[in-house]
Amino acid sequence: MTIDGAAFLITGGASGLGAAAATHLVDHGASVVLADVNTEDGEAHAKALGQQAIFVETDVTEAAQVQQAIDLGSTTFGGLNGALSCAGVVLARRTLSKHGAHDLESFSRVVQINLMGTFNVARLMAPLLAENEPNDESERGVLVNVASIAAFDGQIGQAAYAASKGGIVSMTLPLARDLAQNGIRVMAVAPGIFDTPMMASLPDDARESLGQQVPFPSRLGHPAEFAQLASAIITNPMLNGEVIRLDGAIRMGPR
Template sequence: MKIENAVAIVTGGASGLGEATVREYVNSGVKVSIWDMNAERGKAISAELGDAAIFIQTDVTDENQVTAAIEKTIETFGKISVAVNCAGIATAEKTVGKEGPHTLASFQRTININLIGSFNVARLAAAEMQKNEPNEDGERGVIVNTASIAAFDGQKGQVAYAGSKGGVVGMVLPMARDLANQGVRVNAIAPGLFMTPMMAGLPEAAREALSQQPLFPKRLGNPAEFGKLAKFLVECPYMNGETVRLDGGIRLPQ
């Protein structure tokens, strides 16, 4: 797919990995629909980027909101050819901890946003992508979901988060198979430790300790590196049905 002709949805696009993807895409000539719950930040980014971006406050778990956001995106830019799911939350809670068993509500919320939200956006976006004119490969669209290395190396207290991201990984191949006849490719990125707003909130000593865990380079990931991979996954037509670790070679300890 020629990325400069694309129209992309980026959920969680007002901060962190999502914002970096938005900026990478706009710099590459993509029109972007930024979806996020943070209206103040989302509107500010959209205003900065001008006609190349719009912001739509969207709860990815709400079918009606996602449907309305898709309609607004098509009304503005004419089509949807790329969907990148970056919206997500992290939960730190053991299966059984000092205060008792894992709160069921927090487990359900994590699954609902990270896994069900990603599926909700992907399925509705794919339905619109199949209406696009195919290119010479028959391609009509690309979906990029965000997993995590926690899907493979889940640590103590990450049962909800790792479970949700493991579900994202598990969706990739069957979704790619489901959508192959429509000319829609599906991949996922499994990022490691990145300098996101969540990480920036940690004490400096904690960030420094975490930055020594990757094999090389010995630092936290730059969100711009995530954006570059999200661009590559759109541009490389033979990438399909795959989850790519982006983690500096790290393997999480217990």
């Protein structure tokens, strides 16, 4: 799919990986809908991107809000060609700690936002994309979901986060198979450790130490490198039903 002239919904587009993808896509001629709960950063980023971007306050767990973002984007830009599901939250909590057993509420919240939110976007985008005129490759749309290497190398305290990201990994192939007849591709990216506001909560020395654990290049990933991969996925019609690790060869240990 050609990026120039296309339009994409980007959940989590107010910050980090989603914001970087939005910048990259707009720089290459696309329009973007930034769908995020973070109104302040979302509106500021949309304003900075100019006329090719709008912000729509959206909680990915709410069907009506996701539908509204899709509808507004489609009306504003004359249709949508795909979605990048970058919205996500992280949680560090042991199954059993000195405070007792892991509470079910926070486990459920992480799965709701990361996994159910991603599926919510995929299922609601599908009918719109299926109506698109197919391009020369018979392609009507593309969905790029964001998992994590925690789906494979979940660390201590990551039961909820790893479960939510494992679900995104596992549904990649069935989503791609479901939507193949509609000419819609589905891919997932499993980032390693990226320098985003999500990581900024860690102290500098912890971030530096994490970066040094990456075999090569020994640093945190730049959000623009995620955007570069998302863009390669959008433009390469043969990429479908697969999860790509983007991690500088890091394999996380237990802690």
